Amino acid sequence: MIQLKKVSKVFSNGLKVLDNIELTVQKNEFLYLVGPSGAGKSTLLKLIFREQHPSQGEIYIDNFLLNTIQADQIPYLRRNIGVVFQDFKLLPKRTVFENIAFALRFLNYSRRRLRRQVTQVLSLVGLNEKMSRLPSELSGGEQQRICIARAIVNNPSILLADEPTGNLDPDTSIDIIQLLSKINLLRNTTMIVATHNQAIVNDIRKRVIELKNGKIVRDQQLGAYCQ
Amino acid sequence: MIQHGMFFIAEAFIGMKRSPLMSVVAMTTIMTALVLLGVFLIINLNIRYLSGFMTSQLEIRVFLQQSLTTEQISTFKKKLTQLDGVKTIQFVNKNTAWANFTKNYHKLNLNKIIENPLPHSFKINVHENYDIFKMTEYIKLHTNYITDVKNGGVLNNRVYAFIKWLKYSGVFLILLLFLATLLIVVNTIRLTIINRQEEISIMKLVGATNFFIKGPFLIEGAIIGVIGSSSAILFLNHFYSYWGQKLQEGLPFIPIVFDQYILNQVYLYLGLSGIILGIFGAYISVSKSLKLTA
Numbered sequence: 472m473i474q475l476k477k478v479s480k481v482f483s484n485g486l487k488v489l490d491n492i493e494l495t496v497q498k499n500e501f502l503y504l505v506g507p508s509g510a511g512k513s514t515l516l517k518l519i520f521r522e523q524h525p526s527q528g529e530i531y532i533d534n535f536l537l538n539t540i541q542a543d544q545i546p547y548l549r550r551n552i553g554v555v556f557q558d559f560k561l562l563p564k565r566t567v568f569e570n571i572a573f574a575l576r577f578l579n580y581s582r583r584r585l586r587r588q589v590t591q592v593l594s595l596v597g598l599n600e601k602m603s604r605l606p607s608e609l610s611g612g613e614q615q616r617i618c619i620a621r622a623i624v625n626n627p628s629i630l631l632a633d634e635p636t637g638n639l640d641p642d643t644s645i646d647i648i649q650l651l652s653k654i655n656l657l658r659n660t661t662m663i664v665a666t667h668n669q670a671i672v673n674d675i676r677k678r679v680i681e682l683k684n685g686k687i688v689r690d691q692q693l694g695a696y697c698q
Numbered sequence: 699m700i701q702h703g704m705f706f707i708a709e710a711f712i713g714m715k716r717s718p719l720m721s722v723v724a725m726t727t728i729m730t731a732l733v734l735l736g737v738f739l740i741i742n743l744n745i746r747y748l749s750g751f752m753t754s755q756l757e758i759r760v761f762l763q764q765s766l767t768t769e770q771i772s773t774f775k776k777k778l779t780q781l782d783g784v785k786t787i788q789f790v791n792k793n794t795a796w797a798n799f800t801k802n803y804h805k806l807n808l809n810k811i812i813e814n815p816l817p818h819s820f821k822i823n824v825h826e827n828y829d830i831f832k833m834t835e836y837i838k839l840h841t842n843y844i845t846d847v848k849n850g851g852v853l854n855n856r857v858y859a860f861i862k863w864l865k866y867s868g869v870f871l872i873l874l875l876f877l878a879t880l881l882i883v884v885n886t887i888r889l890t891i892i893n894r895q896e897e898i899s900i901m902k903l904v905g906a907t908n909f910f911i912k913g914p915f916l917i918e919g920a921i922i923g924v925i926g927s928s929s930a931i932l933f934l935n936h937f938y939s940y941w942g943q944k945l946q947e948g949l950p951f952i953p954i955v956f957d958q959y960i961l962n963q964v965y966l967y968l969g970l971s972g973i974i975l976g977i978f979g980a981y982i983s984v985s986k987s988l989k990l991t992a
Contacts, residue, residue: 543907550905560900564716574904576705621904 472498473519473629473661478528480514480685488514490685492528496663498628501655503672504665505696506682512665515682516631519663520552521545532629550578553622553630553660555651557637559614561606561621567593568602571621578625592620595657596650612643616650623654630654632664636671644668648675669696702913709914710921713894720890721922727886728926728972729933731879736934736968738875742868743964744955749861751953756830760820760837761846771818774843778820781836783828788821795819817845876971883979887919891983898984899991912984919980920973927972931965 473496480489489511496502504512517523518530521537530537532548540548561570571589580588593599596616598609606614615635622630632651636644648664648671655662666672672679672695679694680687689698714721760778762771771789779787796814824830830849837847891898901911938961946954955961 546902546905546907546910548905549903554903560896560903562897562900573901577702577906577910579701625905 472496472531472533473663474529474531475515475518476529476531478518478525478530480511480518480523481526488685489518489525492685492687494680494687494690496661498661499655499659500678501652501662502664502678502680503694504663504680504682505667505672506688508667510682511685512682513633516554516633516663516665519629520554520631521548546577550625551627551629553619553625553627555615555618555622555630555632555635557634559606559618559638561614561617563606566603566605567598567609567617570606570617571624574621574624588624589620592624595623595654596620610643611639612646615639615643615647619647619650619654623658623660626658627660629661629663632662632666634666635664636666636668641670644671645674652677672696702910706913706917710917713914713918714921717890717893720893721918724883724886724890724922725926725929728879728883728923728975729929731882731975732927732930732968732972733933735872735875735879735971736930736964738871739964739967740934740938740955740961742864742872743960745864746861746868747955748953749864756824756849758820758822758824758830758834758837759848760822760844761848762818762820762843763845764817766818766843770843774840775820777840778822778837781833783824783833784822785825786821786823790819790821792816792818879971880975880978883975884982887922887976887979888983888986890918891915891980891987895987895991898987902988902991908988911988912981915980915984916977919976919978921976922980923972923974923976924969926976927969930972931968934968935961935965 473494475492475494478489478492478494479487481487488509492511492515504515506512514523518525519532519537521540525538532551537548562573565573568589571592572585575585575588589602590599593602596619598613598616598620601609601613606617609617615638619630619632619635630651635651636647639647651662651664652675654660676693676695679689679691679696681689681691681698691698762774766774775787775789778784792814795816795818799816800808822833824833834847834849837844898911942954942956945952946956
């Protein structure tokens with residue numbers, strides 16, 4: 472369970488990006504974060520991922536207060552939180568297999584276990600045949616699938632996706648959200664998807680949190696992009 | 699741990715293979731810097747060797763009283779032989795001394811001198827770096843045996859001052875050169891790491907610890923250090939054996955160090971310096987990069 476209590480974030484230039492956010496995300500829940508650019512969607516994800524610190528308030532993950540986490544503990548937190556990016560952030564000179572295995576290298580897995588886990592996750596995202604390819608040899612949708620595979624390969628309990636369909640065409644975008652939804656169901660992964668994409672939010676209905684000027688203006692179950 | 703170690707080594711080679719140009723630049727930088735350091739070390743070594751040689755050539759001349767008997771001379775010689783720092787002691791008969799003097803200064807009109815004015819004397823050579831002045835002062839106390847004691851005087855003073863200066867300035871210059879080399883190496887390795895900044899940030903995002911991120915870069919630094927310093931040692935060895943030999947042929951009276959054992963020690967220092975520079979350079983650079991990424 473993720474809990475944000477009276478969380479605010481003010482940047483060093485004085486800009487308030489998040490204002491007194493109160494949010495609870497239950498285990499295995501799937502929710503969309505929507506709102507215009509600059510509403511604070513990405514910042515909210517970065518706070519959960521501990522890429523940024525809140526200026527005020529408390530953030531809990533499974534009753535663990537994130538504010539008090541030491542710098543050397545952050546890697547262990549991140550192994551439990553997968554992140555999917557708009558620009559995929561794949562290593563261009565490594566194959567599909569290597570890109571995914573990369574996230575398991577520091578977990579002391581045997582070679583066999585590592586291969587098995589990567590192959591399983593590649594089957595889940597439907598790219599088993601392309602494990603020896605380089606990212607540049609794949610389409611945008613396929614690259615995003617690899618990014619998702621890398622994010623879930625070590626079975627994190629939370630998956631954060633920041634504009635995962637931002638660089639994709641409408642059909643591929645639907646495929647990606649369906650894939651995320653499938654992962655949410657099959658693996659019981661808590662999913663927070665920040666998006667601008669009206670079509671996917673309207674097509675695959677889930678809980679919607681709407682942010683405007685850093686404040687939550689709507690929290691609706693099975694909501695649409697616009698009220 | 700072994701698995702991690704193998705992974706670090708494999709990743710280090712992969713990293714070098716993926717940015718070969720930067721790796722070659724880093725190796726060349728280390729090689730150039732270590733060649734400069736090595737040239738300085740070898741020059742320093744030779745100057746110290748030369749000054750040691752010069753010191754060993756300096757001697758104390760003890761002029762004896764004319765009235766001493768052979769027995770007294772022998773007793774005094776025994777006494778001097780027992781002194782600390784005495785390497786050799788040689789008795790110079792007054793007749794031999796006069797013969798040498800007339801031979802060396804044959805242009806002077808010495809025929810008018812009927813009687814040999816020179817006394818018997820001892821020629822004392824001291825061990826390298828031994829304080830020749832202290833010994834001179836001590837011998838001067840034996841007034842019942844001697845008339846005068848001489849040493850290299852001003853030349854001695856200068857040689858000693860020079861050796862002292864060499865000892866301190868040499869250490870200082872080596873430290874300075876080492877720091878300059880470190881700075882160059884850090885910045886060169888930093889270029890290779892900036893090239894892979896994105897990889898580092900992705901590693902952090904997927905939960906890699908700093909230890910895990912630093913590992914391959916440190917191994918890479920060590921490999922670059924080993925290759926860079928080995929090339930520097932090979933170059934210096936060839937360069938020195940060729941030009942040292944040429945210099946020795948041209949200036950045969952100057953002693954030059956060719957003792958392979960001593961030279962190997964210099965090369966060992968250079969090799970270790972290369973590895974330390976590579977690892978330390980990589981450590982500083984990757985630590986800076988890690989601070990930049992969230």
